[in-house]
Amino acid sequence: MTHAAATRHPFPVLRDGDALPPGLAAPVVAIGNFDGVHRGHRAVIGTAVDQARSLGRPALAVTFEPHPRAFFRPSEPIFRLTPEPMKLKRLSETGLDGAVVLAFDAAMAGREAEGFVADILVGRLGVSMVVAGYDFHFGKGRGGSPLFLREAGRRHGFGVEIVAPLLDEGAQVSSSVIRAALAQGRVEQAAHMLGAPFAIEAEVIHGDKRGRELGYPTANMRLDPAVTLAHGIYAVTVEIDGAVHKGVASFGRRPTFDDGAPRLETFIFDYDGDLYGRALTVAFHAWLRPELKFDGIEALIAQMDVDSARARAALDQGRDPG
Template sequence: MIIEHGFGNRARYRGGYVSIGNFDGVHRGHQRMISSLVQHAHREGVPAVVLTFDPHPVTLLAPDRTPPRLSTLERKAALLADCGVDCLIAYPTDRELLNLTADEFFQQIVQQELAARGVVEGPNFCFGRNRGGTIAVLAELCAQAGILCEIVPAVTRNEQVVSSSSIRQALLAGEVREALEMLGHPYRLSGTVASGAGRGRDLGFPTANLDDVATLVPADGVYAAVGLVDDECLAAAVHIGSNPTFAENARKLEVHLLDYDGDLYGSTLHVDLIDRVRTTQSFDGPPALQEQLKRDLAKIRRIVDEHWAEID
């Protein structure tokens, strides 16, 4: 998949089918929409194009209301590539773009810049200044331009529309399994491995402390996960939160990789969360904590083994 940071290399994206949006998390609703986009494009031998915005438009319009991200641009690109997208345009959001009316956006971006043969969107799509362009407006503009307009129905789960907002709510409640079901893939956290107090190693369970995590960090607790190290997938235990057993109040993100004893300091580590094992707890002392960690790791290994069996 080609990634363009803004417009310019027109030969790579003009004349295809286009989906426009933030695509945060690339969840099942996005995947349904992209599946239709790719089918239209590849049937006619033209590119399947996604236009997204980096940063999120709300960052400029109302910074205090900017939602925490579910995916970095790198992760978003990888997930969209897996869906069959040919070209991702990550437009560096600016005031000039945000000030375009719906009509201006359609004429200048969809028609003139992208020369789109069709537009594929979801039912909640809005575009143009003050979100003035609804799907009804889009359908009318596409009809006038003589291009396809397809509105793909939302995906629902337990009578709730799958959305980036509902996934954020699940993660903030520690409901990672529910978030995974809505995402259609594990929830990934990425960060730089930094030095810590070394308590994990003293307990016999060395951990990598992750800093500079750019996406939403779920509720406190212990999670089963898969760590990605040098293209190898390893079962991992992830602890999010403080360390009340040692009277440490700072919130941390610590990763223990099962069956690994290398040095990760200074490197970037990716972990895919699968499920929450328990909440953060205080123990009477190191021996009690060690016994609990042994039980946690046994359970985490079972969860990860089951996860791998499901995706084989």
Template sequence: MHVIHGHKHVAPIYRGAALAIGNFDGVHRGHRSLIAETSRIARAKSISSAVMVFEPHPREFFQPGEAHFRLTPLKRKLALFSKLGLQLAFVEPFDAELASLTGEDFIERVLVAGLGVGHVVIGYDFYFGHKRGGNPELMVRAGEELGFGVTVMPPIADAGEAYSSSGVRLALAQGDVKGAAHMLGEPWRVMGRVVGGAQRGTSMGFPTANVPMPKGTTLGHGIYAVRTHFNGQAHDGAAYLGTRPTFDDGKPVLEVFLFDFAGDLYGCDIEVEFIDFIRADRKFHSTEELVEQMEKDIAQARDVLSAV
């Protein structure tokens, strides 16, 4: 998949694509249906399949002081787009210039003049342009007037409830990583760099890789069965997210214990894939009681992961 940053000075070879547009946070099943339709249209019209995303997320641009829970950072998002078979990804900088464009200006300057789109695919709830003045109806009219096709996708639902990024965030906040995986189409991941910790895990016989959680992340505190990816390898393990109430009840930290692994991961970039929830966080009366429970947690996590 080829990645193009911005809509200006786009080479002729990358123009005229079937283009899915959105934020695609999570790249959940609803997003995947939209992407699949984009690829189908591209094949039918013998044009490239493409996606446009905005960076940073518009909410981060308009509310810079607030922590926003991004399900998928750009690197992960692009990896998923490539995995889903898209040929092009346009990463559009969301800045003051773009935010000032009306819906009509966005279509004429970005989509038509910039990308020369052949077909646009958007969701039923896609709003764009200054003060969200653009909507699917405007896109359809513009397509008729300016000569590109438009497909507006209906909500994709499960048991009557539409898949949504907010639904995934709610599930994760409750520790329901299996429910989130169902909505996403695969387990949710956190990406981060391993940092030094207090070495408590090592002193108890469970050395951990400590990973700072991305800003705004809301995940239920507790123990999880996880699969960790780094250096092209995957390792099963158990992860703890919480405030360590048995010790200092401090800032939440993600601590990952890898099964049957010996090595130094400090400074390494890893991805932690959350497979299942084991138990909620709680305070123990002694270190010995905590260690006893940790052994049970690890055994349960092994059983869960062996069945996956």
């Protein structure tokens, strides 16, 4: 049995204070924030997994929570492509043998790069190799550059591999580029960079029941205010009890009615069940139109009929998960 087969189920997640179990000793680590676990991140992770297999070592991700920007700029909330639970789920699907989540707090922010290497990478984890992206920096004042990491590896006796940026049609694949695409409703471009459709997980809450009165009962979700996905109508899929259902969703302020706080409202095709209080994952496959204000209910319902037909067509034409 390979090491990966022995340890990947369940996917171990170690936090500050957790001892590294013997089965994960001398790991090859991929290190980064990994928000989105996009194709660029997967290039780093895949390199670590390949190196680990060639060395007969376990492969771990080392990541940080909360996102460092949330610590340094708390008044500027960051649109997380993958909040921690989703990020760990995505990491568990990459071939890694586990993850180490380091708390990003004042102590971490003030730790010098050399101290991070000596205390955490060497002292706590006993790494055999570190794999990082070309732009990864760490330590106080971002003093730990890729060049510093290479030199530290030579001094401390571990290997270092720096992965070049992943380009998509000449453009760099990055979390910030993906956020910008989503802010413009370009969910298909975001999916291409992510390697999967952008998805949101949230709890279904009680709404005003207006959708049911219109013939379109919806699952309503209140999202993190930091989510800057463009307001509009989308073709989506929703996972319920392991089954994937197609649907159409509106994200926005409902200008025809109350112009209130942004909310995600999803009409799930051919489904009738009680979803209140359940956490659902909604994946965005195609942008249909911007959010509009209608003069009356009849005009709104007519447009909802059109939106539903367009969503079904978009998903039936292969934009659903492959």
